[in-house]
Amino acid sequence: VNGAAGNVGSHTVQIAKYYGAVVTGVCRTKQTQKVLSLGADAVIDFTTTNFINDSQTYDIIFDTVGNLTPSMCEKVLSLKGVFVAVAFSPAVMIQSILKPKKVVFGITKETAENLAFIKILIEDGHLKPCVDKVFPIQETAAAHTYAESGQKTGNVVITMQS
Numbered sequence: 001v002n003g004a005a006g007n008v009g010s011h012t013v014q015i016a017k018y019y020g021a022v023v024t025g026v027c028r029t030k031q032t033q034k035v036l037s038l039g040a041d042a043v044i045d046f047t048t049t050n051f052i053n054d055s056q057t058y059d060i061i062f063d064t065v066g067n068l069t070p071s072m073c074e075k076v077l078s079l080k081g082v083f084v085a086v087a088f089s090p091a092v093m094i095q096s097i098l099k100p101k102k103v104v105f106g107i108t109k110e111t112a113e114n115l116a117f118i119k120i121l122i123e124d125g126h127l128k129p130c131v132d133k134v135f136p137i138q139e140t141a142a143a144h145t146y147a148e149s150g151q152k153t154g155n156v157v158i159t160m161q162s
Contacts, residue, residue: 002063002067002068003065010034010130011127013040014121014128016062017040023042024042024044024051025043026044028046034130038130052073058081059082061081064086066089066092133157134158135158136158137159
């Protein structure tokens with residue numbers, strides 16, 4: 001999971017573990033313990049290691065950041081590997097047509113069935129929200145600045161009450 005400490009990534013790690021996957025999270029140094037606490041089996045610190053240059057192969061590369069493309073990941077995907085792009089660019093879309101490996105775009109509908117499943121995961125303790133900072137509504141601009149800084153280690157919440 002590329003971006004394992006972020007909003008989508010932290011939930012992806014937990015849901016993948018629920019289904020029994022062996023999960024490797026990619027994040028920065030200060031987020032490694034958090035990602036391990038979410039259930040990741042291994043963590044790669046992208047500030048010191050570029051996993052796409054590694055000899056390890058993966059069945060799924062789940063990119064929540066948008067800084068990867070299928071061709072960048074081709075040599076680290078297993079033969080039947082899948083590149084899943086949640087945040088994607090035109091380059092990813094074009095490469096999905098041109099490359100032989102499977103590419104999936106992470107767009108899904110918020111159905112009542114999906115939301116009920118998430119509710120069960122939360123109630124059973126399999127899915128925990130990861131809140132980094134809470135801002136009052138009057139500090140919405142600061143919340144956005146912090147969220148876009150690349151330093152957050154979870155969700156940024158804006159409360160309606162001051």
